[in-house]
Structures are given as C-alpha cells and as structure tokens.
Amino acid sequence: xxxxxxxxxxxxxxxxxxxxxxxxxxxxxxxxxxxxxxxxxxxxxxxxxxxxxxxxxxxxxxxxxxxxxxxxxxxxxxxxxxxxxxxxxxxxxxxxxxxxxxxxxxxxxxxxxxxxxxxxxxxxxxxxxxxxxxxxxxxxxxxxxxxxxxxxxxxxxxxxxxxxxxxxxxxxxxxxxxxxxxxxxxxxxxxxxxxxxxxxxxxxxxxxxxxxxxxxxxxxxxxxxxxxxxxxxxxxxxxxxxxxxxxxxxxxxxxxxxxxxxxxxxxxxxxxxxxxxxxxxxxxxxxxxxxxxxxxxxxxxxxxxxxxxxxxxxxxxxxxxxxxxxxxxxxxxxxxxxxxxxxxxxxxxxxxxxxxxxxxxxxxxxxxxxxxxxxxxxxxxxxxxxxxxxxxxxxxxxxxxxxxxxxxxxxxxxxxxxxxxxxxxxxxxxxxxxxxxxxxxxxxxxxxxxxxxxxxxxxxxxxxxxxxxxxxxxxxxxxxxxxxxxxxxxxxx
Numbered sequence: 001x002x003x004x005x006x007x008x009x010x011x012x013x014x015x016x017x018x019x020x021x022x023x024x025x026x027x028x029x030x031x032x033x034x035x036x037x038x039x040x041x042x043x044x045x046x047x048x049x050x051x052x053x054x055x056x057x058x059x060x061x062x063x064x065x066x067x068x069x070x071x072x073x074x075x076x077x078x079x080x081x082x083x084x085x086x087x088x089x090x091x092x093x094x095x096x097x098x099x100x101x102x103x104x105x106x107x108x109x110x111x112x113x114x115x116x117x118x119x120x121x122x123x124x125x126x127x128x129x130x131x132x133x134x135x136x137x138x139x140x141x142x143x144x145x146x147x148x149x150x151x152x153x154x155x156x157x158x159x160x161x162x163x164x165x166x167x168x169x170x171x172x173x174x175x176x177x178x179x180x181x182x183x184x185x186x187x188x189x190x191x192x193x194x195x196x197x198x199x200x201x202x203x204x205x206x207x208x209x210x211x212x213x214x215x216x217x218x219x220x221x222x223x224x225x226x227x228x229x230x231x232x233x234x235x236x237x238x239x240x241x242x243x244x245x246x247x248x249x250x251x252x253x254x255x256x257x258x259x260x261x262x263x264x265x266x267x268x269x270x271x272x273x274x275x276x277x278x279x280x281x282x283x284x285x286x287x288x289x290x291x292x293x294x295x296x297x298x299x300x301x302x303x304x305x306x307x308x309x310x311x312x313x314x315x316x317x318x319x320x321x322x323x324x325x326x327x328x329x330x331x332x333x334x335x336x337x338x339x340x341x342x343x344x345x346x347x348x349x350x351x352x353x354x355x356x357x358x359x360x361x362x363x364x365x366x367x368x369x370x371x372x373x374x375x376x377x378x379x380x381x382x383x384x385x386x387x388x389x390x391x392x393x394x395x396x397x398x399x400x401x402x403x404x405x406x407x408x409x410x411x412x413x414x415x416x417x418x419x420x421x422x423x424x425x426x427x428x429x430x431x432x433x434x435x436x437x438x439x440x441x442x443x444x445x446x447x448x449x450x451x452x453x454x455x456x457x458x459x460x461x462x463x464x465x466x467x468x469x470x471x472x473x474x475x476x477x478x479x480x481x482x483x484x485x486x487x488x489x490x491x492x493x
Contacts, residue, residue, distance in 0.1 A: 008156060011329025015336065019187050020174055026183040031369070041103075043185055043263065045272040049279035051185040052263035054192035055345035056087075056254075057284070061291055062199060062335045063148050064399035067312035069295025070302075072234060073220075073227030076295070078247035080288045086251025087284050091277035094255055095264040097421040097491060099273065102265045104487050109265075110349075111258050111413060112357040118420050119428035120479040124361055126432050131357035133412045133439045134258060135383075138350040141405035142383065143391035145172070145343030148398045150391070152335050155316050161394040168336075172343045173384045184344045185263070192283065198334030199287050202315065203294040205322050210300055219300040227296055246456030253410030253458055255417050258353075259345035294318070312398055347387075351379035403456070404446060411438040411461030419469055421491075424484050430473030438465030 043051070069076040101118065108114035112130035119126060149168025150161050159167070210216040217228070226232045233239055254260065267273065298314040299305070301321060306314060319331045355376045364371065391401075416434050419426045441461035445453060478484055 007325045008329035008332060011333055012336070015330075015333040016171055018190070019171075022187050022190075023174065023183040026186070029182065031373075041266050042182075042268050043266045044268055045275040046279060047185050047189055048263050048267045048272070049276035050192040050283060051188035052260050052276075053087075053280050053283050053287075054188040054195060055184075055259050055263070055342050056257070057195065057287065057342070060144070060148070060398050060402045061195060061287060062315045063151065063312040064397075064402060065288070065291045066295035066298065066314045067306075068399055069292045070298045070306065070311050070314045071295075073224070073296055074230040074292075075233060075239060075243075075247075076292055077230045078239075078244050079250055080292060082248035082251035083288060084251075084281075084285060085248075086254040088277075088281060089251075090254040090260070091273070091280055094261070094417065094421065095267075095277065096270045096273040098261060098264045098417070099267055099270040100491055101421060101487070104490050110352050110356045111261065111417070112353060115416065115420070115431060119426075119431055120483065121428040126428060126435075127357045127361065129432060129435055130413070131353045133408070133435065134353045135350055136439075137405045137408035137412070138258075138346050139383065139387050139390055140401055140408070142343050142346045142350070142387035143396075144398050144401035144405065145339045145346070146388055146391040147396045147401060148339045149336065149343075150394075151313065151398070152316065152332065152339070155313055156332055162392065165388060165391055168339065169384055169388050171336075172339070173347065173380060184348055185266070187344065194330075194334045196283060196287055198331045199290040199294065199315075202318055202322070202331065203290055203297055206294070206297045206301055206318055209322060210297070216297055216300060220296060223299050227299065242452075242455050245459060246454075249456045249459040249462075250406065252414060252462045253406040254414075256410040256413030256415075257406070258349045258409065258413070259342070261417065262345070262349060347380050347383055350383045351376050354379040354383075404442075407446070407456065407458035407461065408439060408442045411442050411458050411465055413438070414462055415466040415469055419466070423473075424481075424488055425473055425478065426469060427473045427476040427478055429476045430469045430471075433472045434465045434469035437468045438462065441465070 065076070065079075068079070102108040102114050105114055105117035108117050112127040112134070115130055116124075116127045146165055146169050149172070150165035153159050153164035153167055154161050157164075207213055207216045210219055220227055224234060226234050226236050231239055264273070267276065295314055298318055302314065302317055306317070315335065316332065319328050323331055355372055359375055359379075360367070360372060364375075367375075412435055415438060416426075416431050419434075420431070438461050441464050442457045445455075445457035445460060
C-alpha cells in the first residue's frame with residue numbers, strides 16, 4: 001500500500017486543479033456542437049499526435065500492461081509488436097485519408113455521420129446501428145477507466161472501492177463537461193508527457209536498485225528464466241500459436257477506435273499528419289517498451305508475489321517502495337493521467353454520437369447549436385453514470401475490460417473504415433451487414449471458450465466483417481457512382 005501523506009495529496013490537488021483549469025478555459029471558447037465534438041478542426045500536429053496516443057493507451061499502460069508483463073514476462077512482447085504495427089499503419093494509411101474524406105463527405109463530425117454521408121443513405125439504419133455499437137462498447141471501455149481510477153484511489157488513500165470509483169468518475173466528467181474536445185485534447189497533451197516520464201523513470205530506478213541491467217537480468221532469470229523467453233509461457237511450455245495470433249491481433253483494433261480516429265478528423269490540415277505520425281510513434285514505442293520492462297523487473301522487487309488482479313498494481317507498489325514521497329505523488333498522478341486521457345475521450349465520443357446520430361436526426365433536427373451543445377454535456381453525465389454502474393465490481397480487471405471493448409470497436413468499425421477509404425464499390429448494405437457481423441461476432445465469440453474460441457475475438461470478427469462487406473457490396477449497387485468517383489478524385493489529389 002502507498003502511504004497516504006500530505007505530499008501525495010498536494011500533488012494530486014495541483015494536478016487536478018490544472019486539468020479543471022484547462023476545462024474552464026475552453027468552456028468560454030466552445031460556442032457550438034462542432035467546437036464541442038471536434039474542436040472546430042483546429043488541432044496542430046503536436047496536440048493531435050500526443051492526444052491520439054494518450055487517449056489510446058489509457059490506464060492500462062501503467063496498470064494493465066505492466067501487470068500482464070509481471071505475470072507473463074516476455075510473452076507480452078507479441079502484444080507490443082501488434083500494437084506498434086497497428087499504430088503505424090493507422091497513422092500511415094488511415095489518418096490523412098479519413099481527415100480529407102470526412103470533410104468531403106458533408107463535413108462529418110462522427111463516424112456514423114461519416115458513414116451515412118459516405119454511403120449516400122437516406123434511411124437512418126447505418127447511423128443508428130453504428131451509434132448503438134459505439135454506446136455498447138464505449139460503456140465497457142469507459143468503465144475500465146473508472147475501475148483503474150478506483151484501484152488508484154483505493155490503493156493510495158485507503159478509500160473503499162465504490163467511493164474511489166465515484167471520485168475518479170466525478171473528476172473526469174467535470175472537465176469533459178466543461179470544455180469538450182479542445183479541453184480533452186489539450187489535457188491529453190500534458191497527460192501524455194506525464195505518462196511518458198513516469199513509465200520511463202520508474203523502471204530505470206528499479207534497475208538501478210538491482211545493481212544495473214546485468215544484475216537485473218540474472219535476478220529475473222533466477223526467479224523464473226521463462227519470463228525472459230518470448231516463445232515460452234511462464235510454466236515453460238511453448239506459447240500456443242493461437243496465443244501469438246491473439247496478441248498480434250490487438251493491432252487490428254486501431255482502425256475502428258472512434259476516440260482515436262476523432263483526432264485524425266480534427267487536425268487542422270491533412271498535410272500535418274506525417275509530422276504527427278513521427279511524434280506518435282516515438283511516444284508509443286518508448287511507452288510500451290518501458291511498461292514491459294517495468295512489469296518484468298517488478299518481479300525482482302515485489303515480495304510476496306502479486307496474484308490475480310493485484311498484479312495490475314505493480315506500478316503503484318514500485319512507486320511506494322522506490323520513490324521518495326516528495327515525488328511519488330507526481331508519479332502516481334501519471335496513472336490518473338493515463339486513466340483520464342482515455343476516459344474523457346470516450347465520454348465525449350459517446351456523447352457526440354448520442355447528439356449527432358440519435359438526438360439531432362430523430363428528436364430535434366432544427367434545434368439551435370446551443371441546445372445541441374448543452375444536450376451533449378448532459379449526455380456526458382448520463383454515459384458516465386451508466387459506466388460507473390458497469391464498473392462497480394471491485395474484481396473487475398482493467399486489461400480484460402479494455403480487451404473486450406477494444407475488440408468490439410475494432411471489429412465493428414475497422415473493416416468499414418478501411419474499405420470506405422480505399423474501395424469505391426462498397427455499398428450501404430455491405431457496410432451495414434459488415435458492422436452487424438463484426439459487432440455481433442465479438443459479443444458471441446467472447447462468451448464461448450475452448451479450442452478455436454480461445455482466439456482473441458477481434459481476429460475472427462474482423463475477418464468475418466471484411467468478407468461480409470465485400471460479398472454484399474458485390475451483389476448490391478452504389479446509389480450515385482459519379483458522386484463517389486468525384487469524391488475519390490478529391491481524396492487522391
């Protein structure tokens with residue numbers, strides 16, 4: 001347990017006050033729903049890159065991933081490889097084209113809005129189905145952030161799990177409610193810097209305490225040499241091929257994450273994407289490798305060994321054991337940064353979808369921008385309340401919740417996003433069937449175990465959705481081929 005002291009409390013208060021200050025600053029600068037959802041498409045390269053990656057990593061960077069590496073050792077390398085490849089390909093092949101096409105397609109603010117405009121549909125089926133899946137999986141995803149926050153506050157301050165859950169949720173909701181997308185993006189920048197500093201600093205201190213890299217290596221080998229073998233399970237058995245495919249499959253999730261894709265849509269100019277990609281890859285590479293090292297090295301310092309969900313507290317415990325209380329508050333605030341940087345984005349995307357894809361087209365199509373703005377803020381609170389309910393179980397695993405939501409969003413929207421940007425022949429019916437098959441496959445596959453069903457659900461769901469989109473599109477017609485041809489000419493200029 002981390003000793004509760006004044007230094008830690010002061011660090012938390014200063015940090016949280018700063019985050020709320022950013023929210024208040026952008027509150028007066030948020031004039032309409034476009035500002036609230038996409039910040040008026042005014043993000044620069046640096047903010048876009050750090051905001052995208054900080055919102056991507058969430059509390060699992062400092063809790064879930066080190067906890068997994070602590071238990072499994074270098075088996076976790078396969079997960080890192082999948083994530084790094086997925087991140088690069090998403091920036092390289094999706095970011096620029098999505099930024100351009102969402103503006104070409106009716107200046108779309110949300111993914112469902114983009115799908116409806118891209119496929120020229122007058123029925124609201126595509127918009128509604130997309131919005132429903134966003135809400136389902138984002139409730140799970142957002143709850144993972146609240147669970148991570150609860151674990152942090154309960155460990156640091158000795159509060160009950162439910163009280164900690166409420167406090168973390170209240171903090172995140174506050175500045176998201178006030179400042180919308182700009183507040184979320186700018187807080188992500190500062191949170192990303194803090195996360196990077198913390199995840200690099202702590203393993204360096206741990207290795208130093210062990211007497212250097214060589215001594216640390218021998219200490220880990222003495223505990224369990226299998227922790228240092230990327231082809232071996234902890235018990236010495238060879239890693240099954242299904243496990244490797246599942247871990248690499250995490251990389252497929254990037255193409256369908258609305259909170260990450262929103263950053264691409266909001267950058268000021270598509271020509272700034274290349275610079276953003278370089279910054280993002282540097283940040284994510286250092287962060288993931290450091291988190292892996294931290295988790296494995298934790299085996300040499302923490303005794304008795306952590307079991308079950310407690311393994312996700314390895315970062316917290318290392319800070320408690322190794323860092324002076326004067327600085328531990330700052331490092332623990334990094335966990336809060338990781339949690340907030342994703343949960344705020346998810347709240348905002350879920351709220352945006354409720355406004356743009358359900359409230360606006362079905363209930364109040366001619367309402368004022370001010371009404372949409374305040375309804376969006378109201379939906380932030382509503383989504384947060386439901387997500388808090390989902391996260392009430394104190395035995396919830398951050399990594400498991402993230403894994404499920406990541407697969408759901410990635411398989412539901414990834415195939416349709418990729419094909420919509422590169423294949424002119426895709427149709428509205430193909431898109432609709434692909435979304436349904438992707439989302440439903442994840443839900444069904446997740447609840448079956450044994451044999452092939454031990455494969456991470458994103459892999460079969462992504463594959464089935466892609467095949468469905470292709471086959472159905474071949475048998476159905478595009479409404480206006482000339483319009484699509486014209487859009488693709490602009491997209492490829």
